[in-house]
Amino acid sequence: MPVPVQSLRLADAREADDLAAFLARLIHYDRAAAVRLVGQGGGAVAVFGRPPSFEVLAIRTARLAEPVELDVTVSAGELLESVRGAEFAVPGAVTGPPWAGVLPPRGGWAEVPGLPGGHDMRGAVAAAVAEFRARDEALPAEQRTRAERDRIGREIWSREVGATGLPLRAVHAAQSLGFLRPGAPVALFSSGAWLRLRTPYGSVAVRRSGFAGLSVTPR
Template identity: 60%
Template sequence: MTVLPLAAEGEAAGLAAFLQRLLKYDRAAAVRLQAAGHALAVFGRAPALDVVVVRVVELGESAELDVTVSAGELLERLEPAGAAVPDAVTGPAWAGMLPPRGGWRKQEGLPSSGQLGLAVQAAIGEFKGRVEELPEDKRTRAELDRIGAEIWGRTLGSTVLPLRAAHAAYVFGLLRPDASSELLAAGTWLRLRTPYGSVALRRAGGLPGLGVTPL
């Protein structure tokens, strides 16, 4: 059994919070683990937001690993000092099409982390307000999806990054007012990066009903 030692108890707590939030979106969620040296990247996907979320964890010892496992089982095996890696599972399609490792270029025009957080909170309030204004018989899934897609599809600053990317970073605890954030691009991918992890998504396409349930 492979055991990944964590650099500090805070790393375990941060990873646990990430996995718990991921499981709220999908109780059967899988995560792809990629360890290189003292860094462990944990990839998950939030279907409602159509993004790949990456939580970076510092390891206490150097390790090499690339495996897809159950998020729930990983959470169960997580302890303050480390995590026992569960058996591999047949990975979902997204796990085989991750963002590229290299070739990222910084993009200008992204608001600060504090401003991004405020934009997300304002959008959540707008969504709830618009839903409350609807008559009961008009609160259909199609109408909620339409409102959500309109709000979360708005771009941030002078960039092409949709608001749903910042929403995902906010929901997963990656977006904090006291930490920097930057926008990177590589091919068709966009990446919102913070010291706590990243949110990656493709420039075009996506699932219907994005961000319908603000958390």
């Protein structure tokens, strides 16, 4: 069990700004969001969150000035308030949501071929958003219900990207969280039942069979 850490010192102010931007985006989708911080003695801390609109895990890695042993779930809002510079206090632990006990494996990742380029994936997201709006507007008034809109959304965002097994909602999440940027390299990896879409700005992970019945892993 890692020794409780009172504060973190990031490599520089830019790392702090990037972490704050990630936390702000998570809070945009869930004002009560929690994040799990995991540092295992290396030069970085991984920050895990789960924006509910996308049903994926979002991962942002922040470089550290000095290694730490850390594993704690905290309020994303409290952490954002604390991040005022490269060194900041770690908020007190909170009771984590169920997803916080179920993270992707640390190793065993292999690249998955067939992923479209970033430009094509952003285009696919834009087309999906336009399709949702068109189908929503075409609904008769009596059918324009939350349940019907959710059904249309699930149909669209569950579509597979190429032949990779990655649902389109993962790409949508990566773009909405600021990970999928023009010109940035992007790759897809798999480990067991998990898929991980990785860019230099963060990753999105999704379990192909859903989140139920998972084993607990520290990272």
